[in-house]
Structure formats: structure tokens, C-alpha cells
Amino acid sequence: MFTKTTEYALRAVIYIAGKGSEEKKLSIQEIAHAINAPQHFTAKILQQLSAENKVISSVRGPNGGFFMTMKTKKKPIMEILKLLGEDVVLDKCVLGLNECSGKRPCPLHVQYIQIRPQLREMFKSTKIIDLTNDIELGKAFIRSVSKKK
Amino acid sequence: MFTKTTEYALRAVIYIAGKGSEEKKLSIQEIAHAINAPQHFTAKILQQLSAENKVISSVRGPNGGFFMTMKTKKKPIMEILKLLGEDVVLDKCVLGLNECSGKRPCPLHVQYIQIRPQLREMFKSTKIIDLTNDIELGKAFIRSVSKKK
DNA sequence: ATATTTAAAGATAGTTTTGTCTTTTATTTT
DNA sequence: AAAATAAAAGACAAAACTATCTTTAAATAT
Numbered sequence: 001m002f003t004k005t006t007e008y009a010l011r012a013v014i015y016i017a018g019k020g021s022e023e024k025k026l027s028i029q030e031i032a033h034a035i036n037a038p039q040h041f042t043a044k045i046l047q048q049l050s051a052e053n054k055v056i057s058s059v060r061g062p063n064g065g066f067f068m069t070m071k072t073k074k075k076p077i078m079e080i081l082k083l084l085g086e087d088v089v090l091d092k093c094v095l096g097l098n099e100c101s102g103k104r105p106c107p108l109h110v111q112y113i114q115i116r117p118q119l120r121e122m123f124k125s126t127k128i129i130d131l132t133n134d135i136e137l138g139k140a141f142i143r144s145v146s147k148k149k
Numbered sequence: 150m151f152t153k154t155t156e157y158a159l160r161a162v163i164y165i166a167g168k169g170s171e172e173k174k175l176s177i178q179e180i181a182h183a184i185n186a187p188q189h190f191t192a193k194i195l196q197q198l199s200a201e202n203k204v205i206s207s208v209r210g211p212n213g214g215f216f217m218t219m220k221t222k223k224k225p226i227m228e229i230l231k232l233l234g235e236d237v238v239l240d241k242c243v244l245g246l247n248e249c250s251g252k253r254p255c256p257l258h259v260q261y262i263q264i265r266p267q268l269r270e271m272f273k274s275t276k277i278i279d280l281t282n283d284i285e286l287g288k289a290f291i292r293s294v295s296k297k298k
Numbered sequence: 299a300t301a302t303t304t305a306a307a308g309a310t311a312g313t314t315t316t317g318t319c320t321t322t323t324a325t326t327t328t
Numbered sequence: 329a330a331a332a333t334a335a336a337a338g339a340c341a342a343a344a345c346t347a348t349c350t351t352t353a354a355a356t357a358t
């Protein structure tokens with residue numbers, strides 16, 4: 001559904017929200033390992049997300065790292081998509097028409113508009129912090145199981 | 150949601166189902182134009198779909214082209230996804246975990262399983278031929294509006 | 299038989315996405 | 329002030345996706 005960039009972003013932010021705070025900043029190394037993502041690639045993504053401190057914040061140097069304030073933890077996960085320009089995925093036509101609306105629908109439009117708003121709503125109403133609890137309880141996971149060779 | 154390949158494939162098949170038949174085969178040129186897709190790229194895709202005549206059929210030479218039988222027109226659009234290996238998109242975890250299930254869920258799993266089955270059902274219960282009628286009536290469209298420069 | 303038509307197949311190239319590695323900058327600690 | 333730490337930034341490379349062009353093979357029509 002989303003790009004790897006967005007998948008890593010969602011996982012990383014959820015991890016930071018759960019484990020980090022202004023007092024306990026998390027290194028990119030810890031984060032990348034915790035979500036089982038390539039470290040430097042994840043770093044680039046977090047840079048984007050920390051631009052203007054919209055979702056996450058960062059501090060350089062010893063005891064530096066990434067963290068979130070309670071205010072940003074309460075934002076909907078849609079915010080993450082928006083910062084990456086990936087919220088458009090939730091508006092796209094299934095058949096890829098650049099205009100697809102009630103006025104000029106694709107043949108699948110009428111079926112899809114039954115579902116698409118639910119998807120949008122999921123990302124709008126689910127807050128970042130809502131996703132952290134089950135992880136701490138060991139009831140949800142944010143790390144791919146490593147593939148055996 | 151899907152790759153360009155899949156988008157073109159869905160559009161092309163719907164077009165062929167609506168306009169073509171064993172008696173009236175359609176050229177790749179006509180199809181590509183009708184769905185506003187690059188001709189040779191579309192050709193490759195149709196080759197995949199016509200392998201073993203699973204969804205579409207083709208005949209070379211004069212008066213040749215692509216067509217579908219009534220039997221294949223009645224197949225669910227899921228068949229198209231399956232032939233391209235894109236049906237897995239409908240099973241994927243939103244966060245990209247390679248294992249994400251009730252047993253080992255990602256933190257978004259519980260929300261997403263409210264929606265994902267509806268998506269699957271849409272592709273399973275919608276038949277190719279179901280999507281052709283509105284196009285012929287001018288009530289649905291299968292061609293991107295060409296962008297002005 | 300030959301020429302024509304049309305899809306199949308192959309080669310290649312551009313673009314985007316994903317990933318790695320190195321250098322730089324900011325911050326803190328000693 | 330100097331050394332150490334950690335993110336920021338830049339360069340680069342591999343892979344996947346999208347796209348174009350050319351050649352080949354099959355079928356039909358002349």
C-alpha cells in the first residue's frame with residue numbers, strides 16, 4: 001500500500017513515541033534496529049520528519065537523538081503520511097486515472113468509495129500514541145521477523 | 150495502491166471486455182490509445198495476461214489482435230491481479246511487516262482488518278464484465294484526461 | 299509464393315526507489 | 329580548548345519500475 005519509506009517512517013515514529021521522550025532520546029542506531037530497517041536509510045527519513053519539528057525532534061551530540069513531545073505523540077498517523085507526501089495514496093483512483101470522481105468516475109469508483117473513506121478515517125482518527133501501548137504490553141510488534149536463509 | 154503495470158492491465162482488460170470479442174479483435178494500438186497508456190509497455194503487460202489464455206487471448210497477423218471470451222469476461226478482476234502477482238498487495242501489512250497476523254499483529258492490524266477484507270471482497274466479487282456497461286453508457290471512463298502543458 | 303499485418307520477443311534506456319558509505323556539523327563532556 | 333558523540337548532509341550504487349525502439353515470428357490476404 002505504501003512505499004518502504006512510509007512503512008519505515010510509521011514504524012520508527014511509533015517506536016519513538018513509545019520508548020522515547022525529551023528526557024530519553026533515542027539514537028538512530030537503536031531505532032533502526034528496533035524496527036528492523038536499514039540504518040542510514042531510516043536516518044534520511046527521520047530527517048524529513050524532524051524538519052521543522054513537525055512530528056519528531058532531534059538533538060545532535062552526546063546524549064542526543066530523536067524524541068517526541070506529548071503534543072506530537074497525540075497527532076494522527078495521517079500527519080506522518082502528509083509530511084512524506086504519501087497521503088495522496090488515500091485519494092488515488094484504483095485504476096490510476098488522474099481524474100476520478102463522482103463527476104467523472106472510473107468503472108470501479110462506485111465500489112471503491114464505499115471503502116476509501118474508511119481507510120482515510122483510519123489514518124485520521126488513529127493517533128500515534130494509540131499504537132504504542134500494545135507494543136509495550138508485548139501484544140503488538142513493530143519489527144519484521146528476520147528471514148532465515 | 151497498485152503499480153502502473155497493474156493499473157494499465159485493469160484498464161486494458163476492461164476495455165477489451167467491453168469493446169472486443171472473438172469476432173472483433175482489438176489491436177494493441179487501439180487499446181493503448183483507449184486507455185491512455187504507453188503502447189509497447191501495454192503490449193508487454195497484455196503478453197503476460199494472454200499467457201495460457203488465462204484472461205485474454207490473442208491472435209497474430211491481419212485481423213488479429215486481443216479479445217476475450219464470454220467465459221473470461223465473467224471472471225473476477227482479482228484474476229488480473231493474480232496473474233501479475235499483485236494480489237499480495239491485498240494481504241500486506243500496512244507497516245510492511247512480513248509477518249502480521251492475529252497471532253503476531255502490528256499495532257495497526259486490529260484497525261486494518263476491519264477494512265482489508267472489504268478490499269479483497271471488492272476484487273473478488275466484481276467481475277470484469279460488470280465494469281464494461283457504464284463505459285459504453287458514457288457513465289464511466291477508462292482514460293486519463295490528458296494533461297495540458 | 300510473396301507481401302502485409304499484427305503480436306511476440308529482445309535490447310536498451312530513463313526514472314524512481316531503496317540502500318550504503320563517507321564527510322561534515324553541532325553539541326556535550328573532559 | 330580538545331576530544332568524543334550523534335545527527336545532518338552528500339555522494340554514490342544497486343534494484344525495481346516504467347518506457348521506448350527494434351527485430352522476429354506467426355497468420356492472413358493478395
